[in-house]
Amino acid sequence: MNFESELSQGDFYIPECTECMKIVWPPSEFCNHCFGEVLLKKKVIEGKIIEFSRQGDAYFCLVEFEKEIRVMAKILKMPKIGQKVKISECGLINRNYFFHVV
Ligand SMILES: [Zn+2]
Structure with missing residues (x-):
């Protein structure tokens, strides 16, 4: 899942680090705290x-x-x-x- 492709379909997902569990914003592939992998876990409205x-x-x-x-x-x-x-x-x-x- 890619943040921008989900967003362009109208779905806003929260990018979250799989290592330190922090929200990564602006969205990035890697965490700006620990360089962990970022996944889109939760959709918010x-x-x-x-x-x-x-x-x-x-x-x-x-x-x-x-x-x-x-x-x-x-x-x-x-x-x-x-x-x-x-x-x-x-x-x-x-x-x-x-x-x-x-
Ligand atoms: Zn992290």
């Missing part, structure tokens, strides 16, 4: 909004997953700090990750 800003008719928010991973995501309805959100869509555009949450 739910995160928490850390902050947001308005851009045009949508909002962009910083969403935290598993208390460690933070990504930028687009949300249509006005969000609240601390709000739980779910990934409705994710993928790759020009090799950049994108996330839509609801």
